[in-house]
């Protein structure tokens with residue numbers, strides 16, 4: 435089997451890369467190790483996007499409610515709450531829909547096909563070896579896009595350092611819950627070191643009294659089974675009558691921007707390139723945008739006959755320019771906020787009680803918080819003022 439581009443991974447990043455490159459005229463093969471794209475879902479499914487297809491959406495929310503450890507809360511409007519608040523997707527349908535778009539654009543989609551390693555000839559990458567429904571298969575291509583998620587191997591095979599420090603990975607557990615006490619109108623975030631140390635718990639409503647209820651904790655403060663233990667504890671106190679109908683565990687990269695997302699013959703997109711927002715853990719939109727950029731650059735590189743680093747540098751420059759700076763800023767904020775005590779968090783959220791924050795975005799709210807709590811937030815002065 436021969437093609438111009440192999441995309442490893444059929445998540446949002448991979449499908450957008452495959453679709454974009456196929457539309458630009460490349461012969462593309464996208465590999466997905468699972469037999470069904472989008473299943474199982476390792477995601478709270480929150481996203482704020484323009485014009486999603488109606489069938490992709492479980493529910494639309496009015497905004498975000500954020501709870502301090504002492505139970506006091508603030509409300510942010512949907513359009514100011516960031517990239518994870520607006521819609522709650524049905525990712526099984528969404529991921530499959532994006533893969534269908536890639537196929538309609540001309541890409542070949544191979545499910546139940548696991549990439550096992552890169553093929554090399556004369557020291558250059560020339561394809562991928564894989565296992566397709568139990569049978570070995572070799573696919574030749576001069577260029578590979580690694581969209582293989584948080585546990586990415588493509589990067590490592592190509593010599594890109596994708597190591598994540600324990601403190602830069604959130605260990606997550608999530609239930610799909612049925613409970614009549616779920617707030618169907620707001621995405622809810624619960625802060626507190628006894629709820630989710632250096633992380634947060636969430637309830638993302640999916641309509642009809644269903645919600646993704648989960649939490650993420652900093653890897654360095656976790657141990658085996660800890661996220662699930664804390665989630666059960668959170669359920670007992672907050673949703674004691676909730677009935678669990680699905681459960682998932684997973685990791686979410688929450689680091690600063692990766693040093694390099696390219697190597698000769700390889701580009702990494704999405705979680706594989708640690709492109710999630712480290713403050714929130716949201717990564718769907720960045721993965722999709724990175725996929726589009728990588729797909730465009732792939733077409734140029736193939737046309738120019740240069741798939742070495744120099745031919746792929748445009749992708750590196752464009753994703754850093756597009757959302758890499760936001761990741762760097764969010765990382766600095768995360769590094770500061772994970773060190774706050776519950777008393778600090780109570781003080782910050784309590785201080786907003788008399789402010790009208792419903793129409794403020796995050797930078798605006800940080801400025802108000804700084805004005806009200808200069809001593810506590812002094813360490814963020816250079817970022818805020």
Ligand code: FAD
Pocket residue numbers: 442443444445446447448465466467468472476477478479480481517518547548549550581582583584587606607608648683684685686703704705706710715716717718719721
């Ligand atoms: P993925 O969606 O992980 O896709 C990677 C694909 O590659 C998978 O389908 C996998 O099976 C496949 N694959 C892996 N290895 C191979 C191989 N060797 N061969 C072939 N295929 C392979 N983001 C948000 O924006 N909003 C949220 O509310 C949100 N909630 C989250 C909650 C949790 C608990 C977690 C863990 C993450 C959450 N995220 C959220 C992050 C979001 O899920 C990811 O950022 C997003 O899925 C990244 O897309 P991707 O295409 O890079 O990777």
